[in-house]
Amino acid sequence: MxxxxxxxxxxxxxxxxxxxxxxxxxxxxxxxLPPEPPRAVLSNYDRFFVIDFMKGGHDQYIYRHNNGLCVIGLAPSHIAVDNDASVIAVDFNVGKRSRTEMKASGKRKSDACVLEPTSALCKVVCNNAEYIIRCCVRGALLEVNERLVKDPTLLNTKAASEGYIAIMMPRPADWNKASASFLTAAEYLKRKPPRQ
Amino acid sequence: MESTMYGAIQALPSEPVSDLLSIGVCPFCILRFFGIRDVVYSYPFLPSTLVECTTINLSKEPCNKKEQESFGHSNEQALDGRTCNNVSVNFDMSNPCIACLGIFQLEPGIDRQLDRICHERRERMAVTSKEKIIESVKKEGYQFDTFTVEISIPGIVMVRERAVWQHLQEKHGSQSRLQGKHLSEHVVSSKEALKGALIKSLEESLQAVHDSGSTFKIALRYKHPETVCELGFPGCSLKRKRGVMNEVNGDFTEPVESLVAIQRCLASISAKDFASIYPYPPPKCAVACNLDVSCYRTATLIGGRYLKFSRNISQSPWMIEEERKGDGSVQEIIADVVFPHFKADSYKFHASGREDIDVRMLGGGRPFMMEIVNARVLVSPDDIQKIEDSVNSLKEGWVKVRNLQLVGADARSSMLEGETEKQKQYTAVIWLSRCISNDEINDFMALKDLQIQQKTPVRVLHRRSPLVRPRMIHWLKLDRIEGTEHYYLLHLCSQAGTYIKEFVHGDLGRTYPNVGSLLKCEAEILQLDVTDIAMDLFNE
Structure with a gap:
């Protein structure tokens, strides 16, 4: 060639x-070459989890990149995905303004909206129920994963990567405050071992 | 030259000249006001010659004007002419010249007449400007074979020049030499005259040639305590809005009078308005300008291409909370060898884009440039070759350089262009979650000019704008790594500014399509090398 x-x-x-x-x-x-490669998601992020956030079965992950940004998503044990049913819809139209309209721009993202740990990010709709996904940490909302609107089943297949919900930028103090109550990946696996 | 000078001086109308002498304008400035150019200003006997000629002319004037032309062709004749006359010219040399505030009087020459006249002030002068310049140049140890002189004159000198001119026009405006003339066109600027006075003798003393394009600058800054800003010119601010960076030591200096603004005001103000702001002829002033001499060399630019064989060397020094990341930087490894050769103040390192710390730079290397500030030493192409050799013989061998060369300022823009415009080739070691068939590999390699959408990677999102950037992958090539099922070598050529790692692992699907989505599997990247940067710059 x-x-x-x-x-x-x-x-x-x-x-x-x-x-x-x-x-x-x-x-x-x-x-x-190693038998198994290092995974980008594992090596680039510290993984944390919350269990039963505000409501039973509302388990979420917070993947923290070493630059301080946090990727928020559904833990494998979240009640919306820990079953055989598919997610039907993801709706970012929660709160006063739709989360998809909350755009951040510029290097400093000075126009980003700052959300509280309990602020809603989106609504996940399953066959017979709706679940509110929340921020878990106070910080600026940088983006939400709009692919989920068209392809909500990403939450069933790839919740830990392409099915992430949002990216947040917490201030260090806010991170320290919130992370005190988070579980590490090892602690989470002990509490919620993967379903066989 | 002498006879030309005599002719020029002699042809001056004696009445205005003696008037100017009597109000305290120095002989140099008088010549300027009559528009006399060229090397006249370097003639050491100029002041006394002017006084002599004027004396003779004045004494002859009532008798026979035509005789003036035959006078002064030799020194003896001129002196004779003076001795047989009783006419004397008044001149006031006890203060600095009312026009230039002593800028030209810093040049004492070897004129005995003037020596006598202003002996007292001469005593007070420690060094002349020429001696000062030579001392300053020698002190810093610059090597040069050309030089150029930059002169800055205090704004008040321009104002006083205008005041003298206004006096001349009012009192002697009917003289044919002055009639209908404009200050800006007719009067030789003090900068031009000063260059005329200095350059020839500087060339001899410094054993170098004056060349306005020279990189070696001798800056003469004349300063005077009298300021223009307080005079209250109507409707304009005479200060620069912002401070100025000092090229030599990088200090930020306070806003100063803007000479351009003063010039503009003087050009537009009417004679009547000017008279209400400043008296004419200008008042005597006991304080002369003082002179600051500084030398500097404009940036010396060294271009070349670097290669990086280590996955633990960043391009520029990378410190996180005072702790160094990696084994060093390309910049420091190269500069530690290059910089000391120039005995310079500082340097800047520029490159055509950058690679991550864990990415090697192979192939033809990446174009880079070192901007060396205020080099004392001139280096030859031979020296540059030796410098290249010594970088390449460093025992660690992490960084090599190619085609090191002295370059012009135009290389800078070509380099910046390379950062955003040029194609880059990469080789990556990747892992795929399934074994790919030969047909699939062929389909994959058939992709040409594939457009991808790349959201700002999470890894840099904290310091870069969140955007979706369309990028082009020009071609792809996939080789199996023998003896494995999941590992491949991916060669690709992409548009500048493509994040390759993210194109492979997909960055949470934020780069799309990506290698994983194209091959319908998961993809991870283990190693990355830049193998070529398609640019002509520094390629030979």
């Missing part, structure tokens, strides 16, 4: 001591 040729040309064009170094280091071999 043409692309490969141009790639090789570039390497050959480099001074000899450089191309030699590159040839040895560019490709790892099978023995260098």
């Amino acid at each position: 043409g692309e490969t040729d141009s790639l090789n040309e570039k390497e050959n064009g480099a001074p000899p001591h450089l191309s030699e170094l590159q040839a040895n280091t560019l490709y790892p071999s099978a023995s260098d």
Whole structure:
């Protein structure tokens, strides 16, 4: 292929001591690679959980990136997804303004709305019930996952990644206050072992 | 040159000249007011010659005006002419010139006549401006073979110039040499005259050539305590709105008088209005300008391409709460070798984009540029080659440089363009959650100019605007890593500004489509290398 040729040309064009170094280091071999890869979601975030947030069965996760941002979503044991029924709809039209209209912009996100831990993020509708998902931590709302409106079943299939609910930016003090009551991933697994 | 000067001086109308001398205008400024240009100002005997010629002219005037032309062709003749006359010219040299406030009188030359006249003030002058300049240049140890002189004149000198001009026009405006002339076109600016007075002798003393494009600048700042701002020119602010960065030491200086604003006011103000603001001829002033000399070199630019073989070296120094992240930085590794060669004040490091700390920079390298501020040393292309060799022989071998060279200022804009415009090639080691068939690989590789939508990655969302950025993946290539089922090498070429890690793992689906969505599986990225930056810059 043409692309490969141009790639090789570039390497050959480099001074000899450089191309030699590159040839040895560019490709790892099978023995260098781990049986299981590090997962981006696991290695980039500290994972925390809350159980029964304001109501029984309302279990949520808070994934905190090391830059301080928090991804909020449904824990596997949340009553909306811990069954065989599918989620029918996700509605961000809760509170005074629809959460999808709460856009943050600019580097500082100075126009972002600050929500309380108990503020609603969205309503998850199942066959026979509706559940309110909440912020869990006080902070600026940076975005909600609008894909859930079109594809609510992401909550059933990929709640821990593409089915996240929202991204929040808490201040350090607010984070410290809220996280004191959060469970670590290990504590959560002990309390809510995965269903067989 | 001497005869030209005599001719020029002699042709001056003696009446206004003697008037100017008597109110305290120095001979240099008199020549300026009559629009005389060129090297005349560097002639050391200028002041006394002017006095002589004027004396002779005045004494001859009533008898025969035509004879003036034959006079003064040699020094002896001029002196003779003076001795046989009783006419004398009054001149006042006890104070600085009322026009230039002594700027030109800092040049004593070797004129004995003037020596006698202003012996007293001369005694008070510690060093002349030329000596001051040479001392300042030598002190910093600059290497140079060309130089240029930058002069700044206090605003009050421009105001006084105007006042003298107004006096001249009113009293001698009918003289043919002055009739219908305008100050801005006719009078030689003090900067121009000062250059005429200084440059030739500086060239000789400094053994260098004056060149207005030279990177080595000698800045002469004449200062005077009398300010213009208090005079109250109508309808304009004469101060710069903001302070100015000092190029040499990076200090922020206070707002100062804006010479451009003063010039504009003087150009538009009527003679009558001017008279109500400032007296003409201007009053005598006992304090002369003083001179600050400073030297600096404009930025020396070194361009090249760097390669980075370590996954623990950032591009620029990265400190988190005083703790260093990684083993060092590309910037420091290169600058630690390059910077000391220039005996400079400081440097800035620019590159055409950047890679993450854990991403290697391979292939032809990434264009970068070092901007070296106020270098004392001039380096040759040979020196640059030696510098490149010494970076490349560092024992860690984490960073190498290629095609290091001295570059012009235009390289800066080409580099910035590369940050946003140019195509980049990458090789990534990726993991896929299922084994992909050869057909699927071929379908995947058939994708050309694939448009993706990339939301600002969570990893940088705290410091960058939340936006959706459309980006182009120009081509993709997938190789199996032998002996594994899930690992692949992904080669791709993308538009500048694409976040590759996010294109692979999808960033919670916020980059879409992504490698996982295209291959209908989960994808993770383990290693990433930049293998080429498609730019012509510093490629040879």
